[in-house]
Amino acid sequence: MLYNFRALCSSFYKKKSYTGSILIGTTFFVALSAYAQEKHPLFMPKRDVTVVYAVQPENSSLAQKRKIYFSGNGTLFRIDGPNNIGFTLIDSAKQTATVVSNKSRVYTVIPSKSGKGGLFLDESLHFRKKGTDRILGILCHHWSVQGTKGHSDVCVTDEGILLRQEGMDIDGIDGKTEALSVQFDALSPSTFQVPVGYQQVRLPQQKGESPTLVSPNANAQPLSPIQAKKSENGNKVDASQNPFITPQRDVDVVYAIAGPMPGLPPFHQRMRWSVEQWKQRIDSQGIDTYMITDYRTQRLTVLNPQLKKKTELVAPGASIQGAGKRAEGDYVKVGEATVAGQFCNEWEVADTEGNINDVCYTNDGVMLRVVRNNIPLVVALKVVYAHQDAGLYKIPSDLKMLAPAHP
Incomplete structure (x- = not known):
């Protein structure tokens, strides 16, 4: 027809x-x-x-x-x-x-x-x-x-x-x-x-139902509105006091990420960082693929060992600083908090779309929480400081290159 x-x-x-x-x-x-x-x-x-x-x-x-x-x-x-x-x-x-x-x-x-x-x-x-x-x-x-x-x-x-x-x-x-x-x-x-990394959602089958992730984590709970303890001043700090926004130590963090649409529970994402390699690995719940970013070569590789495929992209994150380097620009400290047992300072930061977020970083540059309009978008659940083995960031040699899907 x-x-x-x-x-x-x-x-x-x-x-x-x-x-x-x-x-x-x-x-x-x-x-x-x-x-x-x-x-x-x-x-x-x-x-x-x-x-x-x-x-x-x-x-x-x-x-x-x-x-x-x-x-x-x-x-x-x-x-x-x-x-x-x-x-x-x-x-x-x-x-x-x-x-x-x-x-x-x-x-x-x-x-x-x-x-x-x-x-x-x-x-x-x-x-x-x-x-x-x-x-x-x-x-x-x-x-x-x-x-x-x-x-x-x-x-x-x-x-x-x-x-x-x-x-x-x-x-x-x-x-x-x-x-x-x-x-x-x-x-x-x-x-x-x-495109690689997108999550599948099952739409409501009956009136009154909510959309659901196809591979949800049964233990994930909705993220509740939260606000850090406000500091006395929300003033811009001196550049020498700007935060580290890149981890200065090897670290393994499990995050809860807000669901991609209202009604969905958060999903979990594991981030591992190697200072020696200056690489990041991210494994996401319910997704066969994982990502390795080499910030020295500015390459992001998405891997699916089960399908024996990989995709290479230019790494995002021009703000990624080298070891020992603090963030550049104007930073306003707006609060303090303890997240996953770790102290962090909350900073007012605008993202690439112009949205104002409060981002909580530890003193050594580990991001613990992202809050917008008092609603948490990202929250660290577990933080472990430990040496990260180089093998975690090695890309298998038998993977076939796949061109990236159009976004």
Whole structure:
């Protein structure tokens, strides 16, 4: 059936009733046509292609841009949401739709209906070939398409790439969709994968239920509002009194991380730091992968020994200081606290998105807590100062390199 793409673009990733929820688009209908090309155009592209569309739904004066990646195997495509909010992966072979939220770093998998069709067209429609045209310099064939609720005209290339659609879709919504750019570059398999480190969430099945992590820690409890003991002054300190924000000793810390959306319990993350190696290793609850960051070479490696794969990225954290070096810039001390049995000073710090957080560091640079608006986002549960074996940070030599997925 003709996919209601315009309705998707006017409601892509609408929020559910709970704040910060994973964002869901409409269910998709995908499959590769088995019918002869002369009866109708191909419903899915025959090779890898990336298309940016201008989509103007009914009653909208502005066209919206949508980028869609099509895999040449005829079973996979990906629709990116606006402003990097997330994307949806459709796998007709598995009959699944995977909806990914970049901001929350979570995803959910829902069933997708399948018929012998594609994103825009399917075999339930009646087609009549009319002629040819060129759009973006690419030859396409005009087809008159009749559905149960209306008529549209489409222009599709011999390789199954829709370049223009105008008229009424199967749900009776009028509008226009036209390609703004077409790229035939080969697509990495990671384009159609969930980015490394994202957590799977199961959406509520019944009214009143909360979303749940697929691999929750049964012992994890919701993080409660908390506030450090305020110091007498919230004044900026002298630069010589700025905190260490990088551990100055080998340390092993278990953190509770606030759930990626309201209603979810926190999950646990283990961070181990080696001063000699100047490396960090992070293992997260419920995730097969772990991360090793080498701050001397500025490389972050995500490893999955079970699948024998690894991905390398440029390490974040320009603020990572060398041994013995205090943080640079203006720091305001706002409180003191004891977390996981360790004393720490609380500092007012703005993150990369401009949010103001209170971050509690020990005198030797171990982060123990991050609080925003009196709500803890990260809390240390256990801190052990001990030598960290170099083998913990060794990357196995038998892992195959995998290109990073697009965020």
